[in-house]
Every structure is written in structure tokens, then in C-alpha cells.
Amino acid sequence: MHIVVCVKQVPDTKIIKINPKTNTLDRRSAPAILNPYDAHAVQEAAKLKGMLGGEISVLSMGPPQAVEIIKKSVEIGADKGYLISDRAFAGADTLATSYALSKALEKISSEKPIDLIICGKHAIDGDTGQVGPGIARRLDIPPVTNVIEVVEVNQAEKTILLxxxxxxxxxxIQANMPCLLTVEKEINEIEYSPLPNMIRAARYSPVVWSVSDLDHVDKLQLGLKGSPTIVGKMFSPPKPEGGKKLEGTPEKQVEQIIEILMERKELFDTKINV
Known part of the structure; x- marks a missing residue:
């Protein structure tokens, strides 16, 4: 059984800041990490390999430093890693990203047929959840989203129960394989990596492909040229306001509560004519 997991390098959103001048993510303000949902996808692939045998490949698109998340995936349990890295991919939205990854998956499949593709539910830096289903659509295979458990895999009949x-x-849902899954974090717990995996990951060098290494690629569908969506502005959400403290005697506090409720009632009772 050949499982391919699509992974992404993302900034740690617990630390990252937004540039107030450009209204864009200041990626230099936070370390790059393996997208947490993708880590669970790799862990699930490792679990299935332990039960069914086979091979796990991971695939990512990104700058040269994205090799680090492939190494992390090998540490979790992947056997082989592929990185597509080229300036032509820069600025890609989810449509262009799914196109580029689907072309890489076609090349991987030509070397060894793919039975199952697993993606994280979404990336924490974009939160769209569109790339996985986009890949499935381009490869003409069934997508199953928000998976929290792989119940059964029937390799003889090429079906999977999810x-x-x-x-x-x-x-x-029972799906025919090959198919694509997007998984939730609750599908498993990330386990501690065994020492042999850690040693292998430290020494591992993934396969790196540029656009010219992929077959039958329409360059107009890559990067900014292939991205019909544009982010107009990014901003930090406003901080929640603190609660109002009621003071005085119980009678006074009741009066204040009634006053607040009446204000809210007037707000919701307001009619807007369009």
C-alpha cells in the first residue's frame, strides 16, 4: 500500500505578527513549523503502515528550507519525501497550489501507484481547507473531508471505511481507493518518535523537483499567474472588551442589569429598511 501525505511549512501562528504597514504576515517574526494538522496526517499514515504494511511518501511545495518539515515527517514515520520548489510556484493561491501538487502526485504515481492521499484538514496560516479537495478534483478521485477515524481498509476490494x-x-463513508482524505487533529495523538527515525531524519535528503522536472505542466496555472484570488488586506482581530463590573447594593445592580438588557433589546428591535 502506497500512502502519500501532503504537508506544508507554516509560521507558528502563536508567535507570528502582522506588519501594520503592509497588512501582511510577517513570517520572519515566527519560526516555520510542520502544519499541525499535517503532522496528524503523517501519524495516521504511519499507523496504517504499521497495520497494513507498505510505504509512506510525503510531498510539499515551498522554498528550499521546507526540507525541514519533510525531515520532521520522516521522523514521525515517512519513508520518502518530495519537495517541489521553484520561483514559478511563488504567490500561489489554493487553486494554483492544488494544480502544482496534483502534477507532482502524477509523477510520483508514475513511479509507484498511489493507493491513498492524506492531507491535514487545513493549514493554520490560511484556514481554507481547499487544497485537499482541489487535488482530488484534479486527479478525479473521491475526497472525504473531516475524517476522525479510519475504521477499516480492505486492500483486496480496494475500499476504505471512514x-x-x-x-x-x-x-x-465507504470510498473506493485511490481516494483523498483530509483529517482532523482528533484522529490520533502524535507519538514520540523512536530513535532510529530521528537518526534517519537527521541524515535524510528529500527528492527536490523544479517545474521542469514535472510532466505536461501549464505554467499559466502556476504561482501568481494561476491564482485568481488576491488577499486585499490582513489584520489582527480586535481584542475582546472586558466585562462590565456591577457595583453598589443588590438593588442597584439589578437596576443596572435591567438597563443593559433594555439597551440590547432596543438594538435588536431596530428595523432596517433596504
């Missing part, structure tokens, strides 16, 4: 989270519950 539990996915909904806004109001859960559902079980």
Missing part, C-alpha cells in the same frame, strides 16, 4: 465529523454529528 468516520467523518459533521456539524451535527458523525457519518460513516
Amino acid at each position: 468516520k467523518r465529523k459533521l456539524s451535527n454529528g458523525y457519518e460513516l
Whole structure:
């Protein structure tokens, strides 16, 4: 069984700041890390490999320093890593990113057929959740999103039974393989990496491809040229206001509460004519 996990290098959003002049993320203000959802995707691939055997490949698109997250994926349990890195990919939105990754996946599949693709639910720096389904659409394979459990894999019949989270519950879905999953963090717990994996990861060098190494690529669909969406502005959300402290006797506090409730009532009772 050949599993490919798509991973992304992202800034640590707990530390990153926004440049007030350019209204863009100041990526230099925070260290780059493996997208947390993608770490769970790699962990799930390692779990499936332990149960079913096979091979795990990881794929990323990014600058040369993104080799570090591939090394981290090898530490978790991946066998092989691929990085597509080229200035032609710069500025890609989710549409252009899914196109570039799908072309890389086609090349990987030509070397060894892919049974399953796993992605994180979304990247913490964009939070769109669009790249995974976009890849599935381009490869014409079924996508299953928000997966929280791989219930069963039938390699003989090439099917996989999955539990996915909904806004109001859960559902079980059986999909034909090859297919693509996007996973939630609750699908597993990240385990401590064994020492042999850590040693191998430290020494590992992934396969690096440029645009010219991929087959049948339309360069107009890459990077900024292939990105119809533009981020007009980014800003930090306003800090929540503190609660109002009620003072005085209990009777006075009740009066203040009634006054606040009446203000809210007037706000919601206001009619707007359009």
C-alpha cells in the first residue's frame, strides 16, 4: 500500500505578527513549523503502515528550507519525501497550489501507484481547507473531508471505511481507493518518535523537483499567474472588551442589569429598511 501525505511549512501562528504597514504576515517574526494538522496526517499514515504494511511518501511545495518539515515527517514515520520548489510556484493561491501538487502526485504515481492521499484538514496560516479537495478534483478521485477515524481498509476490494465529523454529528463513508482524505487533529495523538527515525531524519535528503522536472505542466496555472484570488488586506482581530463590573447594593445592580438588557433589546428591535 502506497500512502502519500501532503504537508506544508507554516509560521507558528502563536508567535507570528502582522506588519501594520503592509497588512501582511510577517513570517520572519515566527519560526516555520510542520502544519499541525499535517503532522496528524503523517501519524495516521504511519499507523496504517504499521497495520497494513507498505510505504509512506510525503510531498510539499515551498522554498528550499521546507526540507525541514519533510525531515520532521520522516521522523514521525515517512519513508520518502518530495519537495517541489521553484520561483514559478511563488504567490500561489489554493487553486494554483492544488494544480502544482496534483502534477507532482502524477509523477510520483508514475513511479509507484498511489493507493491513498492524506492531507491535514487545513493549514493554520490560511484556514481554507481547499487544497485537499482541489487535488482530488484534479486527479478525479473521491475526497472525504473531516475524517476522525479510519475504521477499516480492505486492500483486496480496494475500499476504505471512514468516520467523518459533521456539524451535527458523525457519518460513516465507504470510498473506493485511490481516494483523498483530509483529517482532523482528533484522529490520533502524535507519538514520540523512536530513535532510529530521528537518526534517519537527521541524515535524510528529500527528492527536490523544479517545474521542469514535472510532466505536461501549464505554467499559466502556476504561482501568481494561476491564482485568481488576491488577499486585499490582513489584520489582527480586535481584542475582546472586558466585562462590565456591577457595583453598589443588590438593588442597584439589578437596576443596572435591567438597563443593559433594555439597551440590547432596543438594538435588536431596530428595523432596517433596504
